[in-house]
Structures are given as structure tokens and as C-alpha cells.
Amino acid sequence: MAKGQERDYLQWSVLAGLTILAGLMQGSLLHWWGFLGVKLDLVLVLVASFTLLRGRRDGVILAAIGGALLDFLSGRYLGLHVLGKTAVAFLIGLVRDVVYKENYLVPFSATFLGTIVDQGIYVLVARLSGFTIGSGILGHVLVSAAFFNSLLTLCVYFRLAALDRFLRERDAAEQQSS
Amino acid sequence: MVVRPPEGHRLILYAAVFLLLTAVLNLTAEREHVTALEAFLADRLAPIQRGLATIGAWTVKNWQALLEWRELKETNEKLRTQVELLQTENIRLREYRRENAWLREALGFRQELGYTMLPAQVIARDPGNWLSSIIIDLGEEDGLTTGMGVVGPGGVVGSTRSVAKKTARVMLMIDPSSAIGGVSQRTGDLVLVEGLSESAGLARVKPLVRDADLKQGDIIVTSGLSVIFPKGLPIGRLVTVTPGDYGTFAEAFLEPTTDLARLEYVFVIVPPEEDGDDG
Numbered sequence: 001m002a003k004g005q006e007r008d009y010l011q012w013s014v015l016a017g018l019t020i021l022a023g024l025m026q027g028s029l030l031h032w033w034g035f036l037g038v039k040l041d042l043v044l045v046l047v048a049s050f051t052l053l054r055g056r057r058d059g060v061i062l063a064a065i066g067g068a069l070l071d072f073l074s075g076r077y078l079g080l081h082v083l084g085k086t087a088v089a090f091l092i093g094l095v096r097d098v099v100y101k102e103n104y105l106v107p108f109s110a111t112f113l114g115t116i117v118d119q120g121i122y123v124l125v126a127r128l129s130g131f132t133i134g135s136g137i138l139g140h141v142l143v144s145a146a147f148f149n150s151l152l153t154l155c156v157y158f159r160l161a162a163l164d165r166f167l168r169e170r171d172a173a174e175q176q177s178s
Numbered sequence: 179m180v181v182r183p184p185e186g187h188r189l190i191l192y193a194a195v196f197l198l199l200t201a202v203l204n205l206t207a208e209r210e211h212v213t214a215l216e217a218f219l220a221d222r223l224a225p226i227q228r229g230l231a232t233i234g235a236w237t238v239k240n241w242q243a244l245l246e247w248r249e250l251k252e253t254n255e256k257l258r259t260q261v262e263l264l265q266t267e268n269i270r271l272r273e274y275r276r277e278n279a280w281l282r283e284a285l286g287f288r289q290e291l292g293y294t295m296l297p298a299q300v301i302a303r304d305p306g307n308w309l310s311s312i313i314i315d316l317g318e319e320d321g322l323t324t325g326m327g328v329v330g331p332g333g334v335v336g337s338t339r340s341v342a343k344k345t346a347r348v349m350l351m352i353d354p355s356s357a358i359g360g361v362s363q364r365t366g367d368l369v370l371v372e373g374l375s376e377s378a379g380l381a382r383v384k385p386l387v388r389d390a391d392l393k394q395g396d397i398i399v400t401s402g403l404s405v406i407f408p409k410g411l412p413i414g415r416l417v418t419v420t421p422g423d424y425g426t427f428a429e430a431f432l433e434p435t436t437d438l439a440r441l442e443y444v445f446v447i448v449p450p451e452e453d454g455d456d457g
Contacts, residue, residue: 024223026305027313028230037379038307070305072219073313075212075340075347079199081306090192119307126308131354133308137374141307 011167015050019062022046023069038145043070043081044118045153047089048111049160052101056093063089080125084118091117104154111153115146217342220313224345228301228315235442293408294448295329296320300441301345310350310373310438311336316446317344325406327447332436333412334358334400335444346446350438351413352381360398360413365391368401371413371432379439381414383430392430394419405449 022042030040043066051059067082074081092110099106119142123133212220243250298314316322318341328335328348336350349356356373360383368386383398396416402409414432 023305024226025230027302028227029234039305041305043305072216073223073302074304074306074309075216075220075311075313076304076309078213078216083196083199087196122306122308126354131308133354133374145307 011171014163014167015058015062016065019043019046019066020069023066023073026070027073035148036140036144038141038148040152041115041118041145041149042152043067044085044088044114045111045149045156046160047085048092048114049107049153049157050164051089051092052096052099052107052110052157053161053164055096056090059089059093060086077125077129080122083125084121087121088114088118107153107157108150112146112150115149116142119145212340212342212347216340220342221317221344224301224313224315227313228299231299231301231442293450295445296322296448298328298346298444298446300444308354310353310356311339312348312350312441312444313345314348314444314446315345317342317346319343321448322346322446326449327406328444329407329411329447330436330438330441330444332434333414334407334434335436335438335441337406338446348444351434352379352438356381358407358413359386359401359403361401362390362392363397363399364393365396367391369398371398374431380417380431380433383416383432392416392419397435398432407447 047063063085067085070081298316302313304311326338353373358371367390370384398413400407400411412435414434419430
């Protein structure tokens with residue numbers, strides 16, 4: 001394996017590993033810590049953060065990995081989480097280059113709007129399948145989930161940025177030494 | 179050399195993938211069987227999920243115990259008194275059961291014997307906010323099939339949907355696609371209990387008889403009209419009943435008697451062997 005490919009492989013192992021761990025935690029550990037009846041979406045938080053940090057292509061790939069895992073764990077609509085998460089990564093990726101990513105408001109707003117898009121797609125498909133979801137609960141869940149996911153993003157975004165920087169710098173140093 | 183398609187072509191590619199996914203979604207909405215890949219992943223991930231679920235439950239329990247230690251002593255005293263009262267009541271109920279069994283036999287009722295309860299641990303839940311399902315650590319290898327009733331400490335929990343070798347997905351009674359036949363314990367009116375969503379935590383109650391008499395606080399129990407649940411298992415308590423025009427029934431909502439958000443262990447009801455006649 002070429003040196004560059006090996007480094008890329010390591011970076012992707014870390015990012016994909018984090019996403020898979022987030023997906024597993026979301027289905028098992030996190031339901032004990034619901035806020036106002038809604039669950040935190042760790043995969044979405046990672047997807048929104050890494051799309052801002054690494055760009056649309058990487059964000060969409062991570063979204064596909066995380067979304068597929070959630071779909072398998074859910075056992076219902078195959079591809080629904082993939083659809084929602086990749087749509088979020090795609091949209092954040094479109095505006096990524098025109099926003100100042102170091103500002104706290106940017107990851108907060110990206111996750112807030114991303115959650116609304118992701119949950120909106122979920123509800124739309126569920127409703128098309130004939131499921132009844134009341135308007136009152138719909139508004140409550142959308143706003144609460146968006147708010148708590150955004151708060152979580154604020155807590156982890158700059159740590160993820162540091163991790164991303166560390167991985168890139170490590171690769172750059174290895175590249176120089178070789 | 180890798181040839182990158184132009185931006186316009188990439189957008190078309192994204193749109194095509196989107197449409198393909200939408201088509202797959204429509205085909206996989208409600209399934210009784212999981213795909214081989216899903217079953218493989220579910221079985222392989224089960225130990226990790228079981229570990230994470232145990233950690234979560236342990237942490238929450240101990241954290242709450244730490245926060246509530248002042249109340250524990252007082253609660254303990256109250257519970258001791260309550261246990262003594264319940265023991266007395268239990269003796270009385272045993273006597274009623276014996277009497278009831280004798281009466282049933284005398285009236286020629288079919289006995290609800292032969293139901294086996296399999297204990298199972300809840301190892302994961304649906305990761306989303308809308309659909310309500312749990313994953314348990316029993317599967318085909320333990321004799322589970324689709325459509326088996328699942329109960330918890332307080333009563334009805336749901337029923338099994340897709341079953342892998344070592345795990346099974348249980349659709350909770352508050353899932354939007356769930357419907358269970360029930361009966362009001364007070365009046366005997368037949369009702370249908372339909373799920374709303376995980377976040378609502380409630381189920382909608384629709385009467386199956388005209389001029390149904392339902393009141394806030396009424397207990398709804400299983401009707402026993404299906405073989406999934408035996409008759410008389412608690413489903414929930416009516417929390418709101420909205421009367422319609424001219425005194426007719428409009429809408430009612432039920433809160434499950436089992437705390438579905440805090441399930442750790444459940445029991446799967448294995449129905450009695452088919453003996454040719456309908457339950």
C-alpha cells in the first residue's frame with residue numbers, strides 16, 4: 001500500500017470508527033438520557049461537524065456510513081437515515097466555503113437546520129407510509145431535537161476540530177519525514 | 179488517473195442516488211423479515227449493544243440513587259408498610275383466583291394455560307425519535323417468531339416484528355404502526371389502542387362500540403380476542419378523554435402502564451401450540 005493511501009486509511013479508520021461508535025451509542029446508551037422526550041442524534045452531530053471541517057465529499061461519506069448503521073439497527077425503512085444524513089451533509093457542504101467556521105454560531109446553526117432537514121425527511125416518509133404523527137408533537141420534537149443536537153455540537157465541535165487538525169498535522173509530518 | 183465528472187453531472191448523480199434510495203425506502207417500510215446483512219450485523223453487534231445498554235442502565239440507576247439517598251430511608255419505611263398490606267391483599271386475591279378458576283371451569287371457559295414466558299434483556303432501541311421499537315437478546319434460536327406478544331412489569335409492551343437468529347425487534351405499543359385490541363375494565367367497552375410516536379409516549383384509543391363510556395382514569399386491558407395476548411393484561415390508563423358534539427365520544431389518549439422508556443427486561447409470550455381451532 002502506498003504511503004499516502006496508508007495515511008488516508010488511518011484518517012478514515014478514526015473518522016468511521018467514531019461514527020460507528022456514535023451510532024451504536026445512539027441505539028443503546030443514549031436513550032437513558034433523553035431531553036424533553038427527544039433523543040440526541042450523535043451521528044448527525046458528527047456529520048454536521050465533519051462536513052464543516054473537511055468538506056462535502058467527506059461529510060457525505062461519513063453520513064452514508066452512519067446512516068447505514070442506523071438503518072440496520074432500526075430494522076425498518078432501509079435507507080431512510082442514509083437519505084436524511086447525506087442530504088444534511090450535502091446541504092452543509094454547499095455553504096461550507098462561504099461561512100466562517102471558527103464562529104460558534106456556524107456549527108450551532110448548521111446542526112439546528114440539519115436536524116430539521118433530517119427529521120423532516122423522516123416524518124415525510126413516515127407520513128407517506130400512512131403513519132400518524134400529530135402536528136403538536138411534530139413541532140415539539142423538531143425544535144427540541146434541533147436545539148439539543150446544536151448544544152451538543154457546541155460542546156464537541158472544537159474538540160473534533162482539534163482531532164481533525166491532529167490527524168492532518170500527523171500526516172503532514174510523516175509526509176515531510178518520508 | 180481519476181476522471182472527475184463536471185459539477186452538473188455530479189448533481190444528476192446525487193439526484194439519481196436520491197431517487198434510488200426513495201424507491202428502496204418504499205419497498206422496505208414494514209417488513210417481517212430482515213435482510214441477511216441486517217441479520218448478520220444485528221447478531222454480531224448484539225454483544226456490544228448489550229454492554230452499552232447495561233452501562234447506561236447501571237449509570238443512570240446509581241446516579242439517581244446518589245441524588246435521592248435522603249429519600250431512600252423514608253421510601254423504604256413506606257414500602258415495608260405497603261408490602262405488608264399487599265401481602266394481606268395477595269392472600270385475598272389468591273382466594274378470588276381459586277374461586278374464579280372454579281367458576282370458569284363450571285361455565286366451560288377455555289383455560290388460558292400453556293402460555294410460556296421467556297425473559298429477555300433489552301439491548302437497544304430505535305435510534306430515532308419517531309418510531310418505537312426495542313431490540314431484545316432472544317431470536318429464532320430461542321424459538322421466537324414474528325407476531326409474539328411482549329409484556330413488561332406493568333403489562334403490555336408490544337409484539338415481535340423482525341426476528342434474527344439471536345435477536346429480535348419488538349414494536350412497542352406506542353409505535354405509530356401498532357394497534358392492539360383492548361377493553362375498558364370499568365365498562366367492558368371494546369376499544370382499539372393505536373400508537374402515536376416514541377416522543378409522545380401515549381397511544382390513541384378508538385372505541386369499537388357506539389356510545390362507548392370512557393372516562394379519565396379508566397384502565398384498558400387486553401380483550402383476549404387475539405392469540406398474541408391473553409385476556410386481561412393491563413395496557414394503560416386513560417389520561418385524556420375529549421367528548422365530541424352531542425355528548426358522543428371524540429378522542430381519548432392512554433398512558434401505558436409499563437414505563438416503556440425505562441425497559442430493561444421483558445417477557446415474550448409463547449402462545450400455546452396450535453390445536454386446530456381459532457383462539
